[in-house]
Amino acid sequence: MTAKPATHNLGLLPEGLSDRLPPQAEASARLVRDVLDTVAAHGYARVMPPLAEFEETLTARLQSAGAEDLLRAIDPVSQRTLALRPDMTAQVGRIAATRLAKAIRPLRLCYAGPVLKLRADQLRPEREEMQLGAELIGTDSVAAATEVVTVAIEALQAAGVEGITIDFNLPDLVDQLAAGPLPLDAELIAPVRARLDAKDAGGLVALGGKAAAYLPLIEATGPFHAAMERLEAIDAALGDKGVLASRIAALRAIAKPIDWDITLTLDPTERHGFEYHSWFGFSIFAAGFVGEIGRGGSYAIMHGDGREEPAMGFSLYPDPLIDVGFGREAARFLFLPPGHDADQAKGLRGQGWRTVAALDEADDGRALGCTHWLDVAGPVAY
Numbered sequence: 320m321t322a323k324p325a326t327h328n329l330g331l332l333p334e335g336l337s338d339r340l341p342p343q344a345e346a347s348a349r350l351v352r353d354v355l356d357t358v359a360a361h362g363y364a365r366v367m368p369p370l371a372e373f374e375e376t377l378t379a380r381l382q383s384a385g386a387e388d389l390l391r392a393i394d395p396v397s398q399r400t401l402a403l404r405p406d407m408t409a410q411v412g413r414i415a416a417t418r419l420a421k422a423i424r425p426l427r428l429c430y431a432g433p434v435l436k437l438r439a440d441q442l443r444p445e446r447e448e449m450q451l452g453a454e455l456i457g458t459d460s461v462a463a464a465t466e467v468v469t470v471a472i473e474a475l476q477a478a479g480v481e482g483i484t485i486d487f488n489l490p491d492l493v494d495q496l497a498a499g500p501l502p503l504d505a506e507l508i509a510p511v512r513a514r515l516d517a518k519d520a521g522g523l524v525a526l527g528g529k530a531a532a533y534l535p536l537i538e539a540t541g542p543f544h545a546a547m548e549r550l551e552a553i554d555a556a557l558g559d560k561g562v563l564a565s566r567i568a569a570l571r572a573i574a575k576p577i578d579w580d581i582t583l584t585l586d587p588t589e590r591h592g593f594e595y596h597s598w599f600g601f602s603i604f605a606a607g608f609v610g611e612i613g614r615g616g617s618y619a620i621m622h623g624d625g626r627e628e629p630a631m632g633f634s635l636y637p638d639p640l641i642d643v644g645f646g647r648e649a650a651r652f653l654f655l656p657p658g659h660d661a662d663q664a665k666g667l668r669g670q671g672w673r674t675v676a677a678l679d680e681a682d683d684g685r686a687l688g689c690t691h692w693l694d695v696a697g698p699v700a701y
């Protein structure tokens with residue numbers, strides 16, 4: 320006989336997992352709908368991948384989509400390892416490479432749903448987060464980047480978010496420079512990337528070899544225009560007019576149509592959160608929120624025949640917005656006393672009232688959170 324768990328523990332949830340209660344649960348749904356409506360208005364069609372997949376299908380489609388961060392379970396049905404999705408971009412990539420492989424390109428898809436991580440990070444204790452986003456599959460051009468950044472900004476603005484900052488980065492810059500004008504021994508590439516990501520100038524120099532040549536990149540960080548000038552100076556000093564020059568031109572083109580009320584910054588060597596991204600990446604911040612509320616950029620989707628398809632997209636993580644009241648709508652709650660006119664109540668619901676019907680003479684509308692009660696002539700404020 321197995322012992323029953325003590326009932327006082329049954330309300331406990333695992334660390335990093337929590338319930339959404341009223342009114343945030345509804346606010347979350349509303350915010351997701353508002354954002355996805357904006358994305359759909361730009362031609363992105365919704366897909367709904369499953370919450371869990373075989374581990375290898377989740378990690379096979381994107382280069383270096385980490386397997387370390389997966390919450391796994393053995394599926395008793397297939398006897399195989401399943402993983403809960405930590406990021407829907409990989410799933411959308413799988414859909415694009417399999418069931419929608421023959422769909423016309425560019426293919427525009429959007430999605431929303433919860434994602435789960437093995438561990439929380441320092442900034443956010445939650446392991447489950449709402450993720451929503453859009454992926455533009457078939458190209459990673461400057462035009463695609465411009466569209467993706469524009470749609471992300473518009474979607475957040477439609478949800479009422481102000482004080483938006485977009486921080487551009489160049490995820491594969493070190494690899495590209497190492498293969499060209501700033502050669503590095505293969506074993507130094509990863510440490511140089513890590514030191515630059517951490518803005519660790521001392522650590523970079525201490526690596527020895529040619530690592531110190533990367534030092535000026537640390538300075539090309541901050542407000543967009545000043546940082547771009549520094550990046551241009553680095554490019555001029557290299558005199559190579561190759562990879563860095565083309566990246567600079569691309570960033571300038573992407574930045575150009577962005578409205579003045581959006582703050583732009585540059586952090587060319589930021590890598591954290593951009594594990595599978597290629598030439599372009601961006602983080603989205605909003606005034607008053609710690610850490611990014613979204614991220615995006617270019618990447619490649621692996622097809623079954625070994626072909627790599629370019630793509631561009633963004634994801635938003637709106638939970639912090641919901642915590643502070645975004646998506647909430649002031650509702651008018653109307654108490655329906657015993658014996659009320661059901662048709663009249665139906666008509667009022669049609670006008671946007673939310674009704675709470677008495678089930679019992681003792682029910683107290685005000686105590687149940689109603690702002691009004693229904694009299695014969697119509698709603699009366701409490």
Ligand SMILES: N[C@@H](Cc1c[nH]c[nH+]1)C(=O)O
Pocket residue numbers: 406407408452453454592614615616617618631632633634
């Ligand atoms: N899914 C990525 C962002 C992204 C979407 N598309 C491309 N990149 C993330 O959450 O970090």
